[in-house]
Amino acid sequence: MTDVDLLIIGGGSAGMAAAIEAFNHGVKNILIVEKDKQLGGILNQCIHNGFGLTEFKEELTGPEYLSRFENQVETLGIKYLLNTLVLDVSKEKVVTLSNKSGITLLKARAIIFAVGCYERNAGAIQLPGDRPSGIITAGTAQKYLNIHGYLAGKKIVILGSGDIGLIMARRMTLEGAKVLCVSEIMPYSNGLNRNIAQCLNDYNIPLYLSHTVSKVIGKSRVEKVILSKVDENRNIIPNTEMEFDCDTLILSVGLVPYNSLLENMGCLMSSTKGPCVNENMMTNIPGVFACGNCLHVHDVVDFVTDEGRNAGIGASKFLLETFNETNSLKISPKNGISYVIPQYLDKNCNEKVTFKFRVRQPIKNAYVVIKSGDKEILKIFKPVLIPSEMVMIKVDAEKLNDLTEDILITLEGKDE
Amino acid sequence: MFDILIIGAGITGSMLARDLSRYKLKVAVIDKENDVGNVTSSANSAIIHSGYDPIPGSLKAKLNVLGNPMFDQICDELDVKIQRIGSLTVALEDEQLPLLKELESRSKENGVNVRLIDSIELKKIEPNISNEAKGALLAESAGIIDPFNLVIHLMENAVDNGVQLFLDEEVISISNKNDVFFVKTNKHEYQSKIVINAAGCNADKIAKMVDEIDWKMIPRKGEYFVFDHFLPKLVNHVIFPLPSIKGKGILVAPTTSGNFLMGPSSEEILDANDVSTDLPTLSNIKEQACALVPIAKQKFNQMIRVFAGVRPTTTRHDFIIESSNKYKNFINVAGIESPGLVSSPAISNYVIDNLISKLIDLEINPSFNPFIKKYHHLSSMNEKDRNDLIKKDPDFGTIICSCEKVSLGEIKETLSRSVPPRTVKGVKRRVRAGFGLCQGGFCSPSVTLILAKHYNVSPLEIKWDKDGSEILLNKVKEIE
Numbered sequence A: 001m002t003d004v005d006l007l008i009i010g011g012g013s014a015g016m017a018a019a020i021e022a023f024n025h026g027v028k029n030i031l032i033v034e035k036d037k038q039l040g041g042i043l044n045q046c047i048h049n050g051f052g053l054t055e056f057k058e059e060l061t062g063p064e065y066l067s068r069f070e071n072q073v074e075t076l077g078i079k080y081l082l083n084t085l086v087l088d089v090s091k092e093k094v095v096t097l098s099n100k101s102g103i104t105l106l107k108a109r110a111i112i113f114a115v116g117c118y119e120r121n122a123g124a125i126q127l128p129g130d131r132p133s134g135i136i137t138a139g140t141a142q143k144y145l146n147i148h149g150y151l152a153g154k155k156i157v158i159l160g161s162g163d164i165g166l167i168m169a170r171r172m173t174l175e176g177a178k179v180l181c182v183s184e185i186m187p188y189s190n191g192l193n194r195n196i197a198q199c200l201n202d203y204n205i206p207l208y209l210s211h212t213v214s215k216v217i218g219k220s221r222v223e224k225v226i227l228s229k230v231d232e233n234r235n236i237i238p239n240t241e242m243e244f245d246c247d248t249l250i251l252s253v254g255l256v257p258y259n260s261l262l263e264n265m266g267c268l269m270s271s272t273k274g275p276c277v278n279e280n281m282m283t284n285i286p287g288v289f290a291c292g293n294c295l296h297v298h299d300v301v302d303f304v305t306d307e308g309r310n311a312g313i314g315a316s317k318f319l320l321e322t323f324n325e326t327n328s329l330k331i332s333p334k335n336g337i338s339y340v341i342p343q344y345l346d347k348n349c350n351e352k353v354t355f356k357f358r359v360r361q362p363i364k365n366a367y368v369v370i371k372s373g374d375k376e377i378l379k380i381f382k383p384v385l386i387p388s389e390m391v392m393i394k395v396d397a398e399k400l401n402d403l404t405e406d407i408l409i410t411l412e413g414k415d416e
Numbered sequence B: 001m002f003d004i005l006i007i008g009a010g011i012t013g014s015m016l017a018r019d020l021s022r023y024k025l026k027v028a029v030i031d032k033e034n035d036v037g038n039v040t041s042s043a044n045s046a047i048i049h050s051g052y053d054p055i056p057g058s059l060k061a062k063l064n065v066l067g068n069p070m071f072d073q074i075c076d077e078l079d080v081k082i083q084r085i086g087s088l089t090v091a092l093e094d095e096q097l098p099l100l101k102e103l104e105s106r107s108k109e110n111g112v113n114v115r116l117i118d119s120i121e122l123k124k125i126e127p128n129i130s131n132e133a134k135g136a137l138l139a140e141s142a143g144i145i146d147p148f149n150l151v152i153h154l155m156e157n158a159v160d161n162g163v164q165l166f167l168d169e170e171v172i173s174i175s176n177k178n179d180v181f182f183v184k185t186n187k188h189e190y191q192s193k194i195v196i197n198a199a200g201c202n203a204d205k206i207a208k209m210v211d212e213i214d215w216k217m218i219p220r221k222g223e224y225f226v227f228d229h230f231l232p233k234l235v236n237h238v239i240f241p242l243p244s245i246k247g248k249g250i251l252v253a254p255t256t257s258g259n260f261l262m263g264p265s266s267e268e269i270l271d272a273n274d275v276s277t278d279l280p281t282l283s284n285i286k287e288q289a290c291a292l293v294p295i296a297k298q299k300f301n302q303m304i305r306v307f308a309g310v311r312p313t314t315t316r317h318d319f320i321i322e323s324s325n326k327y328k329n330f331i332n333v334a335g336i337e338s339p340g341l342v343s344s345p346a347i348s349n350y351v352i353d354n355l356i357s358k359l360i361d362l363e364i365n366p367s368f369n370p371f372i373k374k375y376h377h378l379s380s381m382n383e384k385d386r387n388d389l390i391k392k393d394p395d396f397g398t399i400i401c402s403c404e405k406v407s408l409g410e411i412k413e414t415l416s417r418s419v420p421p422r423t424v425k426g427v428k429r430r431v432r433a434g435f436g437l438c439q440g441g442f443c444s445p446s447v448t449l450i451l452a453k454h455y456n457v458s459p460l461e462i463k464w465d466k467d468g469s470e471i472l473l474n475k476v477k478e479i480e
C-alpha cells in the first residue's frame, strides 16, 4: 500500500484551492483524485460570466476561473489522478480508488473531502403526475448543452428559482428554446437578484412566486405542466391551476452535499447534509476535512475557493503537528438562522474565524448576535438578510480567546 | 409458422417462454414495449410471498405456494438476486390478535409454515417496529427478489435457447383460419398454432380479439416510495399490516439492492396505462407505513423516488388460466395480479402441463441450457478478482454511475447479451446506473452517449423509455 500525506477527493474549485494552499504551507506529498476526465468540477460547465469578482476583481467565465487554479496545480507539480473514482474510505483513512489500471488502496495521513453536491430531483420532491422523458435537473441540462452540445428542451417550464435554473433560462433561450415561466414555491426567489434581472426580466420570462407544479402530464414526453398556487404552508390551493403546454420541465430545486462516503465512515453529519467541522474544516474524525459544496452549498465560487484554502491550511497544521488538540465548544444556530459553519470551535483558538450561515427566510433590520453563554462576542446590524445569500462574518482572534461556554449565533430585533 | 406465440413479455410471458424452450418447439414472444418486463412486472413490491393470505383453494393460493420454493433454483441458474428474509404480518392493536390467529390457520390450510410471535420476540428481530405492535405472524419462506433482472434474464435464457423475441410491436388484431392464428401487429403479421395471451392489463383486449369473455378488467393502481440504501437497515423483514379486502396493505420492505420500499396504495383506475402519482395518496402511504415503522418518518430526506404500478385485477379476483371457449389453442393467462410474480413458475408449469401438453407434442430439447452466462457484479467481488478483471478489461475500472458504483464494463456487458437494453431506463433496470441518490443527474449524459455509440446512432435518437421519449431535442454545436 502506498502512502500519501494528504489525499484530496474531488478536483473542483474547493479541492484545487485546498491542494495549493496545503502545498504552500509545507505539505508536499499531495494527491488529488478526480473522477472526471479533467480538473475543475462543476465550473467546467458554467460557461457564463460572473466568476472571480472577489478573488480576482474581474469577471471571468467558469472555465477561465478554473484555469488559473489548474495552472498553479501544474506549476507547483501537485500530483493528480483523473478518471479515477474514490470507491471507499475507511476510518483508518485507507482510500480505495478505481480506474482503468485497477483498484488501488492508498493510506493517507490526512484527507480533504471536496466532492461537491448533487441536484435534488423529481423523486426527492415527490413531483406529482406522470414520469415521462423531459423532466431534467438544471445542472444536467447545463451539462448536455455546454459540455456535449445538445439542447434537452424546446418549450420549457422551470420549477425552482435557484441560480442554476435562472442561468439555464437565459442560456436555453439564447439557444432558441422558449422558456414559458419559472415557478417558485416560496414567496421569494432563491436566486441572486442580479440573476433575476439578467436572466428573467431581460427576456420577459415570468416568475410565479408561491407556485408549484401540481401535476406533470405526458405519456412518453412531457406534454403539459400544471402549476398551482400554494398557501403559506406550501400546500396547494385548489382551483388555482395554470396549464402550460411544454415539452420539458427543468428542476432547479436545490443542491445537496454529496456525502455517502463520509456517512459510511460514521462521520458526524449536520442538518446541511454536510459533515460537522471545526474552524480548521476538520470533521469529528481526526485528519479528515471537508470544504466546498460537500460541506454546505455555496452560491459563489470565490467563497468555495476561500473555504478550500482554509481546509488546506487546516490539513497542513494537522500534518505538521502544530495542532493544539483540545476539546471544543459547540456552535449552534438559533432563531431564524438555518445553519452555521463551523459547528465547533477549539477553546484555544487563536486565529480569526469566519462564521458562515444562512437565514431561514428574508429578514430586514436585524442584528446578528454571536455569544458564548451570556458573553456577547459580536453584534452587527444587517439591513437585509435573504436565504439565497450566504452571510459571512469574520471574528477576530482576541474575541474568541478564553471562551468557556458553547456558542450561539442568533438574530435579534428583526422585522420580517 | 410458430408452434406457440406468446403475447406479452412480462414475468408471465417470459417464464413461459423459457420453460417452453425446454422443448423442441418454435416459440415467439411479442411485446409492445421496447424492453421486456417494462410494465407491471417492473413496478411491484418484488416480494416472493409465502402464500399465507390467498383464499384457500384458489389458484392464487395453490400456485403461490408451489411457486415460492422454485425460485432458489431459478435464481441460481439465471444469476438473479433473491434473499429469503421472511415476512412479518403485524398486529398493531389487541383487537387484531384474533385476526392473526385466523391468518395462521389460513396459512396452515394453504400449506405454509408460519409462526405467531409475541411483541417481545418481534421487537428483538425487528427493532424499528412500532412500540404499539402486539404480535406478528412470521413466514420464513417469504423473500425479496430483483424483479427487473428476473424477467430480463429469463428472456435472455429463452432467447439463448432459441425463442424469438419481437419487441416494439403491438398486437392489434388476431384471426383464425383452419386452426391457425394470424396475429397482426403494427409492423408484421405472424402465424402460430397456439397463442398464449399474457398481456397483463391488456389481457381483456387481447382475449376479446378472438372470443367473448365473461370477466372484466378492473385495473388497480399502487403507488410507492423508494428510499436510498442505508445502514442500519430500516427493516430486516417484509413488514405487512393485517390484510384487508383491498389487499395486503401498505408494506415496508428492503429490496435486494439494500434500498427500501414503502407502498403500495390500492385504487381502481379507468386507464390501465395511468402510472401517475399524487400527493394525497403518497401522504396516506406515509402515514400508514409510519404507523408500522415510526422511525421511517425521519428517513424521508433519503427518499429518492416515487412510482406506481397497475394490477391487472379482474372481476373474478383469481388467476384466469384457461383456453378460450371457441379455440382450445388460444390460452388466456389473465388476472395475474399479486401474487403473480411469485406464482409465475407454477403458472408456467400449470399452463404447460394442463393445457399445452394436450395440444402439441412436447419433445425435450436436448440442447436446452438452463444457465445464463454469469454477469460480473463488481460490488460483490473482492479486490483481487476485481483487479484481475480490470487487467483483462479496463472498462470495469471506469465508474460511470458514482452513486451505485456501476462501471462502463458492466454497461457494455449487458449491451452484449441477447436481450440488451435499448434505452437509458433499460440500462438502469439492468445495472442500476441512475438508480441511486442523484437519480441519474450525474451519469445519464454518459449513459446516453454510451448507448448512442453502441447503436451507432446520434444521441438525439436515444430514448429514456417508450417511443417518443427521446432525451435530447436539438444539436446546437459540434463538440465531441
Ligand SMILES: Cc1cc2nc3c(=O)[nH]c(=O)nc-3n(C[C@H](O)[C@H](O)[C@H](O)COP(=O)(O)OP(=O)(O)OC[C@H]3O[C@@H](n4cnc5c(N)ncnc54)[C@H](O)[C@@H]3O)c2cc1C
Residues within 6 Å of the ligand: A009, A010, A011, A012, A013, A014, A015, A033, A034, A035, A036, A039, A040, A041, A042, A043, A046, A048, A050, A051, A084, A085, A086, A087, A114, A115, A116, A117, A138, A139, A142, A163, A164, A167, A255, A291, A292, A293, A294, A297, A298, A299, A300, A301, A302, A304, B402
Ligand atoms: C450546476 C451548478 C452551477 C453553478 N453556477 C454558479 C454560478 O453561475 N456562479 C457562481 O459563482 N457559482 C456557481 N455555482 C456554485 C460554485 O461554482 C460551485 O459551488 C463550486 O464550483 C463548487 O466547487 P466544489 O469544488 O465544492 O465542487 P465541484 O465543482 O462540484 O467539484 C467536486 C469534484 O469532486 C469530484 N468527485 C465527486 N465525488 C468523487 C469521488 N468519489 N471520487 C473522485 N472525485 C469525485 C467531482 O467529479 C467534481 O469534479 C454553481 C454550482 C452548481 C452545482
Ligand SMILES: Cc1cc2nc3c(=O)[nH]c(=O)nc-3n(C[C@H](O)[C@H](O)[C@H](O)COP(=O)(O)OP(=O)(O)OC[C@H]3O[C@@H](n4cnc5c(N)ncnc54)[C@H](O)[C@@H]3O)c2cc1C
Residues within 6 Å of the ligand: B007, B008, B009, B010, B011, B012, B013, B030, B031, B032, B033, B036, B037, B038, B039, B040, B041, B042, B043, B044, B045, B046, B047, B048, B049, B169, B170, B171, B172, B198, B199, B200, B201, B202, B203, B206, B221, B222, B223, B264, B309, B310, B311, B312, B336, B337, B338, B339, B340, B341, B342, B343
Ligand atoms: C402494486 C403492485 C404490487 C405487486 N406486488 C407483488 C409482489 O410483491 N409479489 C408478487 O408475487 N406479485 C406482485 N404483484 C403482481 C405482479 O407484479 C404481477 O402479477 C405480474 O407482474 C404480472 O405479470 P404479467 O407478465 O402477467 O403482466 P405484465 O408485466 O403487465 O406484462 C404484460 C406485457 O404484455 C404487453 N402487452 C400488453 N398489450 C400488448 C399488445 N397489445 N401487444 C403486445 N404486447 C402487449 C405489455 O407491454 C407487458 O409487457 C404486484 C403488482 C402490483 C401492481
